Amino acid sequence: MILVIGKSGQLACALAALNNAEQAITCFGREQVDVFDTHDIARVFAECKPDAVINASAYTAVDQAESDYDDALAMNAHAVENIAKECAKQNIHFVHVSTDYVFAGDKGSPYLPEDQIAPLNAYGRTKAAGEQIINVRYLHNSCIIRTSWVYSASGKNFVKTMLMLMASKPALTVIDEQIGSPTSAASLAKACLLAAQNKITGTHHCTDEGVASWYDFAVNIQQQALALGMLSKSVPIEPVSAAAFVTPAKRPFYSVMSKASLKSALPTLCLPHWQDALREVLQQIQKG
Ligand SMILES: NC(=O)C1=CN([C@@H]2O[C@H](COP(=O)(O)OP(=O)(O)OC[C@H]3O[C@@H](n4cnc5c(N)ncnc54)[C@H](OP(=O)(O)O)[C@@H]3O)[C@@H](O)[C@H]2O)C=CC1
Ligand SMILES: Cc1cn([C@H]2C[C@H](O)[C@@H](COP(=O)(O)OP(=O)(O)O[C@H]3O[C@@H](C)C(=O)[C@@H](O)[C@H]3O)O2)c(=O)[nH]c1=O
Numbered sequence: 001m002i003l004v005i006g007k008s009g010q011l012a013c014a015l016a017a018l019n020n021a022e023q024a025i026t027c028f029g030r031e032q033v034d035v036f037d038t039h040d041i042a043r044v045f046a047e048c049k050p051d052a053v054i055n056a057s058a059y060t061a062v063d064q065a066e067s068d069y070d071d072a073l074a075m076n077a078h079a080v081e082n083i084a085k086e087c088a089k090q091n092i093h094f095v096h097v098s099t100d101y102v103f104a105g106d107k108g109s110p111y112l113p114e115d116q117i118a119p120l121n122a123y124g125r126t127k128a129a130g131e132q133i134i135n136v137r138y139l140h141n142s143c144i145i146r147t148s149w150v151y152s153a154s155g156k157n158f159v160k161t162m163l164m165l166m167a168s169k170p171a172l173t174v175i176d177e178q179i180g181s182p183t184s185a186a187s188l189a190k191a192c193l194l195a196a197q198n199k200i201t202g203t204h205h206c207t208d209e210g211v212a213s214w215y216d217f218a219v220n221i222q223q224q225a226l227a228l229g230m231l232s233k234s235v236p237i238e239p240v241s242a243a244a245f246v247t248p249a250k251r252p253f254y255s256v257m258s259k260a261s262l263k264s265a266l267p268t269l270c271l272p273h274w275q276d277a278l279r280e281v282l283q284q285i286q287k288g
Helices: 010-016 039-049 070-088 122-143 156-170 185-197 216-225 258-267 274-287
Strands: 001-006 023-029 052-055 093-099 142-147 172-175 202-205 237-240
Touching: 001 010, 001 039, 001 070, 001 185, 010 023, 010 185, 039 070, 052 070, 052 185, 070 093, 070 122, 070 258, 093 122, 093 258, 122 142, 122 202, 142 185, 156 172, 156 216, 156 274, 185 274, 202 258, 216 237, 216 274
Parallel strands: 001 023, 001 052, 052 093, 093 142, 142 202, 172 237
Antiparallel strands: none
């Protein structure tokens, strides 16, 4: 059995959808396990006896983290340490998920897992702290999967924000100078499950194929949503600089990540192009 910490989030829901007769996947939310209480984690692990644990819980509100650093750090580092420590004690394989926002975004070519991290914002710093804890003490039975720009039919994400704005605003402005790789939660879930089943260790990168700016992503969301009849009219989308769309948290200009190490560790993993994955998610949103 694979135990997922987290129940209502994008990754947790996508992992729950992979539960079947061949692979039992159980998702535990905050009602079932208190990630801040090591005794509670120990009790849950001893009761469930999982073959592996996937941590799908995190503090993910990037802008809010700027003024809520302690809560973000508690979830993205202290809780991670609690889970990792108990996994090590009970000899359970641990899959943890991190972010492209640990990188500064000034490399200009795809980041490798071993490249230096230098987060620009509070969320990225808390995720880097979580990585560091695993790297220093728990890497023998753990892996870190960094991903980026995750979206799904459930939860809060850029795709759903754009659909809402496209249906309600006369025009949009979207940053075109931050480049990354959109990733569907379904793709990430498949990679995490394979990583758990194969007990891979080390740090790896998992995103859907292809590269986009947030502006490219928004334009494609609108094109595909119009083609599917999810939007009745097209609104103008203006590409703007980051300086013209000010947010509390800084984001990296370029956070494309190399997936080579993950592909070599998990040769059966198939990652779709982000535009194909987007179509599937839009169809799911349409079905409701
Ligand atoms: N979303 C993205 O674009 C990206 C995400 N990632 C990483 O991927 C992983 C999964 O992200 P995603 O699924 O999108 O995240 P979501 O924000 O969709 O879900 C996060 C989950 O964490 C749970 N959680 C938050 N705080 C607590 C807490 N104090 N106690 C217990 N549970 C808590 C939430 O529970 P509840 O709903 O009850 O609050 C929720 O189930 C995370 O590690 C994230 O950092 C990496 C790159 C991009
Ligand atoms: C809503 C909106 C956003 N933007 C910009 C702001 C920002 O630079 C970018 C994305 O904004 P969002 O706030 O939706 O996404 P953001 O919270 O930055 O998404 C991040 O989440 C965390 C959890 C991660 O780990 C990252 O990989 C990444 O997915 O789009 C516009 O330019 N125009 C808009 O109308």
